[in-house]
Amino acid sequence: MQDWQQHFIRVGAGGSDDYRQAMATCTEQITALFEAAQAPYSGIDPLALRAAIARQPLSQESVVPLAAAIEEAGTLIGRNSILVQHPHCIAHLHTPPMIAGMVADRFMSAQNQSLDSWDQSGAATYVEQHVIDWMCELFGYAGSGDGVFTSGGTQGNIMALLIARDWAAHRISGHDVQRDGLPPYFSKLRIVGSAKSHFTLRKAAALMGLGQQAMVTVPSHPDGTMVVEALEPTLAGLRQAGLIPFAVVGTAGTTDHGAVDDLRSIAAIAQQHQAWFHVDAAYGGALMLSRARHRLAGIEQADSVIVDFHKLWFQPISCGAILLKDRGHFRHLLHRAEYLNRESDELPNLVDKSISATRRFDALKVWMTLRAVGAATIGAMVDHLLEQTQAVAGLVRDRPALRLLARPSLSTILFRYVGVPQADALDDFNRRLRVGLLKAGVAVLGETMVDGQVALKLTILNPCLSMGDFEQLLDKITDFAARLPPAQQPA
Numbered sequence: 001m002q003d004w005q006q007h008f009i010r011v012g013a014g015g016s017d018d019y020r021q022a023m024a025t026c027t028e029q030i031t032a033l034f035e036a037a038q039a040p041y042s043g044i045d046p047l048a049l050r051a052a053i054a055r056q057p058l059s060q061e062s063v064v065p066l067a068a069a070i071e072e073a074g075t076l077i078g079r080n081s082i083l084v085q086h087p088h089c090i091a092h093l094h095t096p097p098m099i100a101g102m103v104a105d106r107f108m109s110a111q112n113q114s115l116d117s118w119d120q121s122g123a124a125t126y127v128e129q130h131v132i133d134w135m136c137e138l139f140g141y142a143g144s145g146d147g148v149f150t151s152g153g154t155q156g157n158i159m160a161l162l163i164a165r166d167w168a169a170h171r172i173s174g175h176d177v178q179r180d181g182l183p184p185y186f187s188k189l190r191i192v193g194s195a196k197s198h199f200t201l202r203k204a205a206a207l208m209g210l211g212q213q214a215m216v217t218v219p220s221h222p223d224g225t226m227v228v229e230a231l232e233p234t235l236a237g238l239r240q241a242g243l244i245p246f247a248v249v250g251t252a253g254t255t256d257h258g259a260v261d262d263l264r265s266i267a268a269i270a271q272q273h274q275a276w277f278h279v280d281a282a283y284g285g286a287l288m289l290s291r292a293r294h295r296l297a298g299i300e301q302a303d304s305v306i307v308d309f310h311k312l313w314f315q316p317i318s319c320g321a322i323l324l325k326d327r328g329h330f331r332h333l334l335h336r337a338e339y340l341n342r343e344s345d346e347l348p349n350l351v352d353k354s355i356s357a358t359r360r361f362d363a364l365k366v367w368m369t370l371r372a373v374g375a376a377t378i379g380a381m382v383d384h385l386l387e388q389t390q391a392v393a394g395l396v397r398d399r400p401a402l403r404l405l406a407r408p409s410l411s412t413i414l415f416r417y418v419g420v421p422q423a424d425a426l427d428d429f430n431r432r433l434r435v436g437l438l439k440a441g442v443a444v445l446g447e448t449m450v451d452g453q454v455a456l457k458l459t460i461l462n463p464c465l466s467m468g469d470f471e472q473l474l475d476k477i478t479d480f481a482a483r484l485p486p487a488q489q490p491a
């Protein structure tokens with residue numbers, strides 16, 4: 001037997017022994033890591049960490065047994081990683097994943113199914129389609145709709161706008177963008193969303209050859225929602241200027257405010273202007289499972305919706321989906337390859353609907369979670385987080401050294417430290433406070449801008465936290481701020 005065979009699972013009795021042992025060692029390292037964890041980050045100086053990682057040689061001569069590499073992964077990498085499960089790791093839309101999803105990840109990596117074609121996936125193709133059909137039902141697309149898993153919101157937004165662009169070019173002039181490239185009027189195409197819509201829409205416009213100029217923004221209210229009254233005049237103004245607003249984007253959960261746009265009103269205006277209506281529900285899509293689902297009213301009228309399961313559905317990264325109300329629009333993404341998805345194939349090849357070829361079986365994570373946890377339980381977790389966020393906002397309001405900057409909508413708190421000595425500029429102080437807390441391993445907070453001011457952000461995605469955890473976090477922030485040395489004056 002070649003020595004390298006030990007590095008693979010072989011079919012048949014005993015062929016998984018090396019795997020079993022490696023996974024047992026891995027599980028031990030991981031549990032040890034969480035049991036010993038005291039902080040959301042070890043506090044090691046970033047430069048020292050970089051040097052320690054660079055010191056691990058990657059040459060063939062330095063190869064160690066797998067058990068030793070697993071130990072290194074635990075002690076050097078795991079211990080110095082950002083610990084999303086820690087109560088004071090609360091910066092981003094970056095969730096502690098559920099165990100059901102992690103278990104699915106183990107199946108996925110061992111079996112390594114690829115969702116481009118049936119002959120690389122078998123059951124996996126049907127599982128993904130089953131989950132997608134369930135999502136279509138949930139979002140009000142049953143019958144006409146379809147979807148596909150994505151690597152997350154970025155890919156979903158790109159796919160939605162790409163399909164919208166090609167749909168619009170076909171409708172306007174019978175132009176086939178996939179075959180012939182951009183239409184002659186491409187520089188006039190415009191996408192309209194709110195000022196708080198996600199940056200990946202602009203990125204999508206750039207990638208699609210329309211340029212970032214194609215993204216036009218409508219103002220947002222202080223709470224982060226779109227000023228819907230400004231949408232109609234914006235669309236009319238663009239048309240008057242000879243431009244073509246072909247897509248309107250509503251956001252169900254903006255990244256900072258968690259703001260949910262008035263989707264019903266936006267849908268009506270988009271329809272009036274014969275524009276594609278896309279909803280970015282990367283963050284807020286999970287409201288559909290909660291008591292707050294009425295806040296998404298109108299989403300069923302969208303032509304496309306994206307959802308991130310690696311946000312409020314508590315799945316390991318990466319895991320997202322795009323849904324289309326009319327499954328026929330997936331034809332804009334269809335490319336045939338003789339070796340993969342022949343027209344004559346009887347069995348389904350999901351590559352027909354995706355911009356990826358080789359694709360992970362992320363649907364198994366959602367399937368496992370729905371089977372073992374259940375949609376109602378996820379909905380209850382979301383409701384709990386929404387309520388808890390309001391209570392945490394109360395804690396912030398009660399502290400004179402902190403100022404709440406916006407009323408929370410979903411599960412984010414925007415605030416800043418204001419108890420600084422007069423000489424210190426607030427923006428600079430809050431920036432230094434966040435970085436100081438991070439580097440010292442005390443707390444991992446978000447930082448953003450609210451109304452032109454530097455803001456700190458708590459993104460509350462961990463359903464296992466108590467109010468005591470938040471009291472403690474706010475104590476730590478205020479204590480650290482009180483001891484933060486003054487800014488160094490430029491020489």
Ligand SMILES: Cc1ncc(COP(=O)(O)O)c(C=O)c1O
Binds near residue numbers: 152282
């Ligand atoms: C509203 C919104 N849309 C899209 C995205 C991009 O999603 P992803 O990071 O999964 O690519 C994010 C990311 O936070 C988001 O908040």
